[in-house]
Amino acid sequence: MFVKQFPLWEMLPKEPANGLVHAFDQMVSPDPNTSSTSNTISTVVSDLGTVGFTASDYVRQTANIAVFALGRGVGFKELAAVRQGGMAWNPEKLELSAGMIKLAYDLQTMVAQGNGTYASGTGANEGGAYNNTYFDGLRLILGSVAGSNYASNNAIQLEQGSLNLTQTIKAGVAKAAQAGGLPDVVVMSINAKEQLDQENENNKRYNDNLVEVIPGVQVNQIAWANGILKVLPVPGFSFGTYTSPISGQTVEDVYFLQTDSISMPWLYAEGFTVLELPAAVDYTLSQRYIIFSMSGMAVKTPLFMGKARRLA
Amino acid sequence: MFLRLASLECGDAGDIARVATMVAPEVIHMASTSHVHSEPKQPNDTTERAEEMSADALIADEIQPARSTEPDDSDRVTVLYGYGKVGSNTRFWLDNTLFVGGIAQHVPYATARAWKKLPIGRAIHILPDAADEASYAKAAGIQPMAPARLAAMIEASDVDAVFEALGPERARKLMNAIQARIDPRA
Numbered sequence: 001m002f003v004k005q006f007p008l009w010e011m012l013p014k015e016p017a018n019g020l021v022h023a024f025d026q027m028v029s030p031d032p033n034t035s036s037t038s039n040t041i042s043t044v045v046s047d048l049g050t051v052g053f054t055a056s057d058y059v060r061q062t063a064n065i066a067v068f069a070l071g072r073g074v075g076f077k078e079l080a081a082v083r084q085g086g087m088a089w090n091p092e093k094l095e096l097s098a099g100m101i102k103l104a105y106d107l108q109t110m111v112a113q114g115n116g117t118y119a120s121g122t123g124a125n126e127g128g129a130y131n132n133t134y135f136d137g138l139r140l141i142l143g144s145v146a147g148s149n150y151a152s153n154n155a156i157q158l159e160q161g162s163l164n165l166t167q168t169i170k171a172g173v174a175k176a177a178q179a180g181g182l183p184d185v186v187v188m189s190i191n192a193k194e195q196l197d198q199e200n201e202n203n204k205r206y207n208d209n210l211v212e213v214i215p216g217v218q219v220n221q222i223a224w225a226n227g228i229l230k231v232l233p234v235p236g237f238s239f240g241t242y243t244s245p246i247s248g249q250t251v252e253d254v255y256f257l258q259t260d261s262i263s264m265p266w267l268y269a270e271g272f273t274v275l276e277l278p279a280a281v282d283y284t285l286s287q288r289y290i291i292f293s294m295s296g297m298a299v300k301t302p303l304f305m306g307k308a309r310r311l312a
Numbered sequence: 313m314f315l316r317l318a319s320l321e322c323g324d325a326g327d328i329a330r331v332a333t334m335v336a337p338e339v340i341h342m343a344s345t346s347h348v349h350s351e352p353k354q355p356n357d358t359t360e361r362a363e364e365m366s367a368d369a370l371i372a373d374e375i376q377p378a379r380s381t382e383p384d385d386s387d388r389v390t391v392l393y394g395y396g397k398v399g400s401n402t403r404f405w406l407d408n409t410l411f412v413g414g415i416a417q418h419v420p421y422a423t424a425r426a427w428k429k430l431p432i433g434r435a436i437h438i439l440p441d442a443a444d445e446a447s448y449a450k451a452a453g454i455q456p457m458a459p460a461r462l463a464a465m466i467e468a469s470d471v472d473a474v475f476e477a478l479g480p481e482r483a484r485k486l487m488n489a490i491q492a493r494i495d496p497r498a
Binding site: 144151156158160161167168171172175245246247249311 | 406
């Protein structure tokens, strides 16, 4: 149940953070001579000719490491009652797993729409609700939101118009590939996935060709111009909706990602840590725990990824 | 004259040109609606003729589907989507069409018309392919600045820069339109 509920957070690669905030270089152009509108070859030299040196364009970014923490516990009276009543369930375990679900949900929501740097962001606009203890999520980063740290990151933004969702996703991924990327996963809400399924109801290849992205989670795939794209639906309201900065309509994002250049830097431990507090430490007869995780998100090549805005 | 552009958040000659281009139609429009005529139009009314000429000549009208001016499906048009709401260098796609600063040019009219029928259609504006920035501003309902501020801006502007932005033809039309108001008998 856990991985099916939080596939996006589970799927993203994790790496140790390099400080209180994770500093990394975000590539905005692979080479100064790369252009999708020309076919200039600039790297050929004559025999013994002088080799030209270039470098990619980077922007130094820092991903905040957000601290997710939650306390859960059970009173001694309930613990004793369950045990002595002969009931075959563990109230502590139930509380802990519910706490982890809440934490994972918050983490996954922050991956989608977190905003820790763009003070003008709200829940209703593309920036997302601002809180400086958050880390920045895909909505803000791949939205290249004007005035934010990502305004010039060259991520692809595409609005769904006359095309259906399948065509829109393919169009967006093709544009990311044209810029040099190779997106491998498209993530979307369950509602969007349902729309996609309906469009592909008669597509045998879509319906039969499932692949396991993480243990226990099998997903559909879409063939696009240069490969196969895994379709990852995300249950719940992690993605949210907002007002399109262009049309003024309420929209929801669909993200196409190149997962080998996204990571979730962590401190202390990669996943969740559970601290058991000494019983009755504050003179309360209860057994309590703190569950916590410290994570951020680093999108290293936003120009190879993007989003499609669909009407919600 | 030196430009006082800091208050207008304009940075260079290109911005000056853009502002000048965008505000010119506002001058005309304001003036043309400044008084109400209750009598039928007189062909010899110099003022009205100047108003009509200036308004028609400087601004391209938005294309409305199913009107007599509707182009053929294969004709190319300019489409505004998010113009004035996104930055002038912002790039995004609507379906497979690239918009820069909310403007896509050379779009087949059939495609633009299909967009107009969508829920996002209210934000879509279709213009002739040759329409200029002033027409974009009018179609998108942009009010560049208050008239009093605009007048002050023009006074403080470098006339050469304004002239260069407008070009001789549009500058002459603007001059004639203003001249007609200064001296209606001319």
